[in-house]
Amino acid sequence: MNDDELEAWAAAYRVARKPSAQTRRAIERAVRDERSARASRTRPRHALRWAVCSVGLLAALLAGLFWGSLASERAQRTAPEPPSLTPDLNDLAPPVEGLLAEGTPRPHTDVLDASPGASAALDVAPASTTPRPRRTAKSGSPGDVTDEMRLLRQAQQRLRDDPPGALELLRRHASTFPHSPLALEREALVVLALCRSHAHREAGRRARTTFLRQHGDSAYAARIRDACDAPDDTVMVSP
Protein backbone atom coordinates (compact mmCIF):
# COMPACT_ATOMS: atom_id res chain seq x y z
CA MET A 1 0.00 0.00 0.00
CA ASN A 2 1.58 3.28 -1.05
CA ASP A 3 1.32 6.68 0.59
CA ASP A 4 -1.34 7.94 -1.81
CA GLU A 5 -3.55 4.98 -1.14
CA LEU A 6 -3.24 5.37 2.61
CA GLU A 7 -3.96 9.08 2.34
CA ALA A 8 -7.06 8.26 0.29
CA TRP A 9 -8.28 6.03 3.11
CA ALA A 10 -7.55 8.78 5.63
CA ALA A 11 -9.39 11.33 3.52
CA ALA A 12 -12.42 9.06 3.36
CA TYR A 13 -12.25 8.71 7.13
CA ARG A 14 -12.14 12.47 7.62
CA VAL A 15 -15.07 12.93 5.26
CA ALA A 16 -17.14 10.31 7.03
CA ARG A 17 -16.32 11.36 10.55
CA LYS A 18 -17.34 14.97 10.81
CA PRO A 19 -19.25 16.34 13.76
CA SER A 20 -22.64 17.65 12.82
CA ALA A 21 -23.17 21.38 12.54
CA GLN A 22 -25.64 21.13 15.40
CA THR A 23 -23.05 19.50 17.64
CA ARG A 24 -20.52 22.11 16.73
CA ARG A 25 -22.89 24.99 17.45
CA ALA A 26 -23.98 23.50 20.76
CA ILE A 27 -20.44 22.99 22.00
CA GLU A 28 -19.28 26.38 20.78
CA ARG A 29 -22.18 28.04 22.57
CA ALA A 30 -21.51 26.07 25.74
CA VAL A 31 -17.84 27.03 25.75
CA ARG A 32 -18.62 30.70 25.19
CA ASP A 33 -21.16 30.71 27.99
CA GLU A 34 -18.95 28.72 30.30
CA ARG A 35 -17.73 31.51 32.53
CA SER A 36 -21.12 32.78 33.68
CA ALA A 37 -22.60 29.33 33.80
CA ARG A 38 -19.71 28.00 35.88
CA ALA A 39 -20.08 30.73 38.50
CA SER A 40 -23.75 30.13 38.93
CA ARG A 41 -23.81 26.38 38.73
CA THR A 42 -20.73 24.68 40.00
CA ARG A 43 -20.68 25.96 43.56
CA PRO A 44 -24.22 24.90 44.42
CA ARG A 45 -23.52 21.59 42.75
CA HIS A 46 -20.41 21.01 44.80
CA ALA A 47 -22.21 21.98 47.98
CA LEU A 48 -25.08 19.67 47.17
CA ARG A 49 -22.74 16.84 46.29
CA TRP A 50 -20.88 17.19 49.58
CA ALA A 51 -24.11 17.29 51.52
CA VAL A 52 -25.42 14.16 49.81
CA CYS A 53 -22.13 12.34 50.31
CA SER A 54 -21.97 13.28 53.98
CA VAL A 55 -25.53 12.15 54.65
CA GLY A 56 -24.94 8.96 52.68
CA LEU A 57 -21.76 8.12 54.57
CA LEU A 58 -23.38 8.78 57.90
CA ALA A 59 -26.36 6.61 56.98
CA ALA A 60 -24.08 3.81 55.77
CA LEU A 61 -22.08 3.96 58.97
CA LEU A 62 -25.15 3.80 61.16
CA ALA A 63 -26.66 1.01 59.09
CA GLY A 64 -23.41 -0.94 59.26
CA LEU A 65 -23.27 -0.62 63.03
CA PHE A 66 -26.91 -1.61 63.36
CA TRP A 67 -26.69 -4.63 61.08
CA GLY A 68 -23.38 -5.67 62.57
CA SER A 69 -24.79 -5.78 66.05
CA LEU A 70 -27.97 -7.48 64.83
CA ALA A 71 -26.02 -10.11 62.93
CA SER A 72 -23.74 -10.93 65.84
CA GLU A 73 -26.74 -11.21 68.11
CA ARG A 74 -28.43 -13.60 65.70
CA ALA A 75 -25.28 -15.60 65.26
CA GLN A 76 -25.08 -16.12 68.95
CA ARG A 77 -28.67 -17.29 69.09
CA THR A 78 -29.04 -19.50 66.05
CA ALA A 79 -25.68 -19.80 64.25
CA PRO A 80 -27.28 -19.98 60.78
CA GLU A 81 -25.52 -20.98 57.58
CA PRO A 82 -23.75 -17.87 56.23
CA PRO A 83 -25.16 -16.81 52.86
CA SER A 84 -22.82 -16.97 49.89
CA LEU A 85 -22.30 -13.55 48.39
CA THR A 86 -20.48 -14.80 45.33
CA PRO A 87 -22.38 -17.77 43.99
CA ASP A 88 -20.97 -17.89 40.50
CA LEU A 89 -18.36 -15.22 40.52
CA ASN A 90 -15.43 -17.60 40.64
CA ASP A 91 -15.89 -17.82 36.95
CA LEU A 92 -16.03 -14.08 36.40
CA ALA A 93 -12.65 -12.58 37.05
CA PRO A 94 -10.93 -9.29 36.23
CA PRO A 95 -9.34 -8.69 32.83
CA VAL A 96 -5.94 -9.87 31.74
CA GLU A 97 -3.59 -8.35 29.24
CA GLY A 98 -1.40 -9.85 26.63
CA LEU A 99 -2.66 -13.34 27.14
CA LEU A 100 -2.07 -14.73 23.72
CA ALA A 101 0.99 -12.82 22.72
CA GLU A 102 2.78 -15.97 21.79
CA GLY A 103 0.20 -18.55 21.02
CA THR A 104 -2.79 -17.24 19.16
CA PRO A 105 -3.17 -16.93 15.43
CA ARG A 106 -3.09 -13.33 14.27
CA PRO A 107 -6.79 -12.52 13.93
CA HIS A 108 -7.35 -13.33 17.56
CA THR A 109 -4.04 -12.08 18.86
CA ASP A 110 -4.61 -8.65 17.40
CA VAL A 111 -7.93 -8.14 19.01
CA LEU A 112 -7.47 -9.83 22.32
CA ASP A 113 -3.98 -8.65 22.92
CA ALA A 114 -4.14 -5.04 22.02
CA SER A 115 -7.30 -3.46 23.24
CA PRO A 116 -6.69 -3.65 27.00
CA GLY A 117 -3.50 -1.72 26.40
CA ALA A 118 -5.54 1.31 25.57
CA SER A 119 -6.91 1.62 29.04
CA ALA A 120 -3.55 0.87 30.56
CA ALA A 121 -1.95 3.63 28.57
CA LEU A 122 -4.71 6.00 29.44
CA ASP A 123 -4.40 5.16 33.09
CA VAL A 124 -0.75 6.12 33.29
CA ALA A 125 -1.04 9.36 31.37
CA PRO A 126 -0.20 12.50 33.33
CA ALA A 127 -2.98 14.08 35.28
CA SER A 128 -4.66 17.28 34.29
CA THR A 129 -7.17 19.52 35.93
CA THR A 130 -10.30 19.44 33.87
CA PRO A 131 -13.79 20.58 34.69
CA ARG A 132 -16.53 18.11 35.29
CA PRO A 133 -18.57 17.30 32.20
CA ARG A 134 -21.43 19.63 31.79
CA ARG A 135 -23.41 17.43 29.51
CA THR A 136 -25.23 14.35 30.58
CA ALA A 137 -23.50 10.99 30.17
CA LYS A 138 -24.73 9.12 27.16
CA SER A 139 -22.79 5.87 27.36
CA GLY A 140 -23.26 2.82 29.47
CA SER A 141 -26.37 0.74 29.77
CA PRO A 142 -27.32 -1.91 32.25
CA GLY A 143 -27.83 -4.39 29.44
CA ASP A 144 -24.18 -4.42 28.42
CA VAL A 145 -23.04 -7.00 30.92
CA THR A 146 -25.98 -9.17 29.98
CA ASP A 147 -24.96 -8.87 26.35
CA GLU A 148 -21.42 -9.80 27.23
CA MET A 149 -22.55 -12.82 29.17
CA ARG A 150 -24.80 -13.91 26.35
CA LEU A 151 -21.96 -13.69 23.87
CA LEU A 152 -19.64 -15.65 26.10
CA ARG A 153 -22.27 -18.29 26.73
CA GLN A 154 -22.82 -18.69 23.01
CA ALA A 155 -19.08 -19.08 22.56
CA GLN A 156 -18.97 -21.66 25.30
CA GLN A 157 -21.83 -23.60 23.73
CA ARG A 158 -19.90 -23.73 20.49
CA LEU A 159 -16.72 -24.96 22.10
CA ARG A 160 -17.60 -28.61 21.71
CA ASP A 161 -18.84 -28.72 18.13
CA ASP A 162 -17.64 -25.55 16.48
CA PRO A 163 -14.37 -24.20 17.96
CA PRO A 164 -13.75 -21.80 15.02
CA GLY A 165 -17.23 -20.39 15.55
CA ALA A 166 -16.47 -20.00 19.23
CA LEU A 167 -13.25 -18.17 18.40
CA GLU A 168 -15.13 -15.83 16.11
CA LEU A 169 -17.61 -15.00 18.87
CA LEU A 170 -14.76 -14.43 21.31
CA ARG A 171 -13.05 -12.15 18.83
CA ARG A 172 -16.28 -10.22 18.50
CA HIS A 173 -16.53 -9.98 22.25
CA ALA A 174 -12.97 -8.67 22.46
CA SER A 175 -13.58 -5.98 19.90
CA THR A 176 -16.96 -4.96 21.29
CA PHE A 177 -15.98 -5.10 24.96
CA PRO A 178 -12.23 -4.50 25.03
CA HIS A 179 -12.24 -3.63 28.72
CA SER A 180 -14.73 -6.17 29.83
CA PRO A 181 -14.69 -7.35 33.43
CA LEU A 182 -15.19 -10.78 31.91
CA ALA A 183 -11.93 -10.60 29.97
CA LEU A 184 -10.27 -13.37 31.95
CA GLU A 185 -13.25 -15.58 31.25
CA ARG A 186 -12.91 -14.75 27.59
CA GLU A 187 -9.21 -15.49 27.54
CA ALA A 188 -9.76 -18.84 29.21
CA LEU A 189 -12.39 -19.70 26.63
CA VAL A 190 -10.01 -18.69 23.86
CA VAL A 191 -7.40 -21.14 25.14
CA LEU A 192 -10.00 -23.88 25.31
CA ALA A 193 -11.31 -23.10 21.84
CA LEU A 194 -7.82 -23.15 20.38
CA CYS A 195 -7.09 -26.44 22.08
CA ARG A 196 -10.28 -27.93 20.70
CA SER A 197 -9.55 -26.72 17.20
CA HIS A 198 -7.36 -29.24 15.43
CA ALA A 199 -5.93 -26.52 13.23
CA HIS A 200 -4.88 -24.40 16.20
CA ARG A 201 -4.00 -26.96 18.81
CA GLU A 202 -0.32 -26.09 18.82
CA ALA A 203 -1.22 -22.41 19.15
CA GLY A 204 -3.51 -23.45 21.98
CA ARG A 205 -0.62 -25.07 23.82
CA ARG A 206 1.43 -21.91 23.54
CA ALA A 207 -1.54 -19.84 24.66
CA ARG A 208 -2.01 -22.18 27.57
CA THR A 209 1.62 -21.68 28.58
CA THR A 210 1.22 -17.91 28.43
CA PHE A 211 -2.02 -18.03 30.36
CA LEU A 212 -0.57 -20.17 33.12
CA ARG A 213 2.53 -18.01 33.35
CA GLN A 214 0.44 -14.88 33.84
CA HIS A 215 -2.50 -16.32 35.72
CA GLY A 216 -1.30 -19.51 37.26
CA ASP A 217 -3.12 -18.69 40.46
CA SER A 218 -6.45 -17.92 38.83
CA ALA A 219 -9.56 -20.00 39.24
CA TYR A 220 -9.10 -21.35 35.72
CA ALA A 221 -5.53 -22.53 36.07
CA ALA A 222 -6.34 -26.14 36.88
CA ARG A 223 -8.74 -26.51 34.00
CA ILE A 224 -6.52 -24.69 31.55
CA ARG A 225 -3.53 -26.78 32.59
CA ASP A 226 -5.11 -29.90 31.16
CA ALA A 227 -6.84 -28.22 28.28
CA CYS A 228 -4.84 -29.20 25.23
CA ASP A 229 -4.06 -32.67 26.46
CA ALA A 230 -7.49 -33.68 27.66
CA PRO A 231 -10.00 -35.63 25.58
CA ASP A 232 -12.40 -33.26 23.87
CA ASP A 233 -15.37 -33.96 26.08
CA THR A 234 -13.69 -33.27 29.42
CA VAL A 235 -12.85 -29.60 29.00
CA MET A 236 -15.32 -27.28 30.58
CA VAL A 237 -15.47 -23.72 31.84
CA SER A 238 -18.73 -22.18 32.89
CA PRO A 239 -19.25 -18.48 32.41
Added chain:
Amino acid sequence: MGSPPPRRMPAPPHALEDVFREHFDYVWRVARMLVGEAMADDVTQETFLIVRRRLPELHAVELRGWLYGVTRNVARNDLRRRRRYRRAIARPPDSPPTRPPDLDDALACREAARWLETFVDTLSFKLKETFVLRYLEGLTAREIAEAIDVPVPTVESRARLARRAFEAFMSERYAREERP
Protein backbone atom coordinates in the same frame (compact mmCIF):
# COMPACT_ATOMS: atom_id res chain seq x y z
CA MET B 1 8.35 58.46 41.79
CA GLY B 2 5.35 57.41 39.76
CA SER B 3 3.77 54.00 39.71
CA PRO B 4 5.32 51.54 37.29
CA PRO B 5 3.68 51.41 33.93
CA PRO B 6 1.12 48.65 33.59
CA ARG B 7 2.49 45.52 32.07
CA ARG B 8 1.15 45.02 28.65
CA MET B 9 0.31 41.46 27.89
CA PRO B 10 0.81 40.47 24.29
CA ALA B 11 -2.36 39.62 22.49
CA PRO B 12 -2.94 35.89 22.30
CA PRO B 13 -1.93 34.60 18.92
CA HIS B 14 -4.88 32.26 18.77
CA ALA B 15 -8.43 33.54 18.89
CA LEU B 16 -11.05 31.14 20.14
CA GLU B 17 -13.01 31.51 16.92
CA ASP B 18 -9.94 30.57 14.89
CA VAL B 19 -9.28 27.52 17.02
CA PHE B 20 -12.88 26.44 16.64
CA ARG B 21 -12.88 26.96 12.92
CA GLU B 22 -9.57 25.26 12.22
CA HIS B 23 -9.44 22.49 14.77
CA PHE B 24 -12.91 21.58 15.92
CA ASP B 25 -13.30 18.63 13.55
CA TYR B 26 -9.82 17.40 14.41
CA VAL B 27 -10.46 17.46 18.16
CA TRP B 28 -13.83 15.78 17.76
CA ARG B 29 -12.38 13.01 15.58
CA VAL B 30 -9.53 12.38 18.01
CA ALA B 31 -11.99 12.29 20.91
CA ARG B 32 -14.19 9.91 18.97
CA MET B 33 -11.29 7.61 18.29
CA LEU B 34 -10.24 7.64 21.94
CA VAL B 35 -13.56 7.27 23.70
CA GLY B 36 -16.13 6.37 21.06
CA GLU B 37 -18.93 8.29 19.48
CA ALA B 38 -21.18 8.41 22.52
CA MET B 39 -18.67 10.33 24.61
CA ALA B 40 -16.93 12.31 21.89
CA ASP B 41 -19.11 15.40 22.29
CA ASP B 42 -18.49 15.61 26.02
CA VAL B 43 -14.74 15.22 25.65
CA THR B 44 -14.65 17.79 22.85
CA GLN B 45 -16.57 20.27 24.92
CA GLU B 46 -14.30 19.84 27.91
CA THR B 47 -11.27 20.17 25.69
CA PHE B 48 -12.48 23.50 24.33
CA LEU B 49 -13.31 24.73 27.80
CA ILE B 50 -9.65 24.21 28.62
CA VAL B 51 -8.62 25.83 25.36
CA ARG B 52 -10.63 28.88 26.27
CA ARG B 53 -9.00 29.19 29.67
CA ARG B 54 -5.50 28.57 28.39
CA LEU B 55 -5.65 30.71 25.28
CA PRO B 56 -3.66 33.61 26.77
CA GLU B 57 -0.76 31.23 27.42
CA LEU B 58 -0.70 29.76 23.95
CA HIS B 59 1.86 31.95 22.26
CA ALA B 60 4.27 29.64 20.56
CA VAL B 61 2.55 26.34 21.04
CA GLU B 62 2.14 24.03 18.10
CA LEU B 63 -1.57 23.84 18.44
CA ARG B 64 -2.52 20.45 17.01
CA GLY B 65 -0.07 18.57 19.18
CA TRP B 66 -1.08 20.54 22.27
CA LEU B 67 -4.75 19.95 21.51
CA TYR B 68 -4.12 16.25 21.26
CA GLY B 69 -2.47 16.23 24.70
CA VAL B 70 -5.42 18.05 26.24
CA THR B 71 -7.94 15.80 24.52
CA ARG B 72 -6.12 12.71 25.68
CA ASN B 73 -6.04 13.89 29.28
CA VAL B 74 -9.70 14.82 29.21
CA ALA B 75 -10.54 11.45 27.69
CA ARG B 76 -8.52 9.63 30.29
CA ASN B 77 -10.23 11.44 33.13
CA ASP B 78 -13.62 10.86 31.61
CA LEU B 79 -12.92 7.16 31.19
CA ARG B 80 -11.67 6.91 34.73
CA ARG B 81 -14.83 8.50 36.02
CA ARG B 82 -16.98 6.14 34.07
CA ARG B 83 -14.66 3.23 34.90
CA ARG B 84 -15.63 1.35 31.85
CA TYR B 85 -14.50 1.95 28.32
CA ARG B 86 -16.93 0.79 25.73
CA ARG B 87 -17.22 1.47 22.11
CA ALA B 88 -20.40 0.28 20.50
CA ILE B 89 -19.42 0.77 16.93
CA ALA B 90 -21.36 -1.18 14.40
CA ARG B 91 -19.58 -4.19 13.04
CA PRO B 92 -18.18 -3.43 9.62
CA PRO B 93 -19.35 -5.39 6.63
CA ASP B 94 -17.65 -8.71 6.12
CA SER B 95 -15.84 -7.68 2.99
CA PRO B 96 -13.70 -4.54 3.04
CA PRO B 97 -13.53 -2.12 0.15
CA THR B 98 -10.84 -3.40 -2.17
CA ARG B 99 -9.58 0.08 -2.92
CA PRO B 100 -9.77 3.51 -1.32
CA PRO B 101 -13.28 4.89 -1.67
CA ASP B 102 -14.41 7.72 -3.85
CA LEU B 103 -14.78 10.76 -1.62
CA ASP B 104 -18.08 11.63 -3.28
CA ASP B 105 -19.54 8.31 -2.24
CA ALA B 106 -20.69 9.00 1.32
CA LEU B 107 -21.63 5.40 2.02
CA ALA B 108 -18.28 4.11 0.83
CA CYS B 109 -16.52 6.68 3.01
CA ARG B 110 -18.51 5.56 6.03
CA GLU B 111 -17.64 1.95 5.36
CA ALA B 112 -13.99 2.86 5.01
CA ALA B 113 -14.15 4.79 8.27
CA ARG B 114 -15.68 1.83 10.05
CA TRP B 115 -12.94 -0.42 8.74
CA LEU B 116 -10.30 1.99 9.89
CA GLU B 117 -11.88 2.19 13.34
CA THR B 118 -12.06 -1.58 13.53
CA PHE B 119 -8.39 -1.75 12.70
CA VAL B 120 -7.44 1.00 15.14
CA ASP B 121 -9.25 -0.84 17.91
CA THR B 122 -6.88 -3.76 17.44
CA LEU B 123 -3.82 -1.63 18.14
CA SER B 124 -2.16 -0.95 21.45
CA PHE B 125 -2.77 2.58 22.68
CA LYS B 126 0.69 3.78 21.70
CA LEU B 127 0.37 2.55 18.15
CA LYS B 128 -3.22 3.71 18.03
CA GLU B 129 -2.46 7.33 18.87
CA THR B 130 0.50 7.34 16.51
CA PHE B 131 -1.50 5.89 13.62
CA VAL B 132 -4.39 8.27 14.15
CA LEU B 133 -2.23 11.38 14.43
CA ARG B 134 0.27 10.49 11.74
CA TYR B 135 -1.83 8.91 9.05
CA LEU B 136 -5.40 9.98 9.69
CA GLU B 137 -4.79 13.52 10.92
CA GLY B 138 -1.55 14.23 9.11
CA LEU B 139 0.63 15.46 11.95
CA THR B 140 4.36 15.29 11.45
CA ALA B 141 6.56 13.01 13.50
CA ARG B 142 7.97 16.04 15.30
CA GLU B 143 4.51 17.34 16.19
CA ILE B 144 3.51 13.95 17.55
CA ALA B 145 6.75 13.64 19.49
CA GLU B 146 6.06 16.95 21.20
CA ALA B 147 2.44 16.07 21.84
CA ILE B 148 3.10 12.76 23.54
CA ASP B 149 6.56 13.59 24.87
CA VAL B 150 8.64 10.90 23.24
CA PRO B 151 11.65 11.14 20.89
CA VAL B 152 11.00 11.57 17.18
CA PRO B 153 12.63 8.21 16.27
CA THR B 154 10.21 6.50 18.63
CA VAL B 155 7.30 8.09 16.83
CA GLU B 156 8.73 7.04 13.48
CA SER B 157 9.21 3.51 14.70
CA ARG B 158 5.66 3.30 16.03
CA ALA B 159 4.33 4.77 12.81
CA ARG B 160 6.10 2.09 10.79
CA LEU B 161 4.77 -0.66 13.02
CA ALA B 162 1.24 0.70 12.87
CA ARG B 163 1.36 1.02 9.13
CA ARG B 164 2.62 -2.52 8.72
CA ALA B 165 -0.16 -3.69 10.98
CA PHE B 166 -2.69 -1.85 8.84
CA GLU B 167 -1.37 -3.43 5.67
CA ALA B 168 -1.45 -6.86 7.29
CA PHE B 169 -4.97 -6.23 8.55
CA MET B 170 -6.22 -5.35 5.09
CA SER B 171 -4.32 -8.15 3.38
CA GLU B 172 -5.73 -10.66 5.79
CA ARG B 173 -9.24 -9.54 5.08
CA TYR B 174 -8.71 -9.52 1.36
CA ALA B 175 -7.38 -13.05 1.61
CA ARG B 176 -10.35 -14.09 3.72
CA GLU B 177 -12.68 -12.62 1.15
CA GLU B 178 -11.02 -14.48 -1.70
CA ARG B 179 -11.01 -17.76 0.18
CA PRO B 180 -13.76 -20.09 -1.07
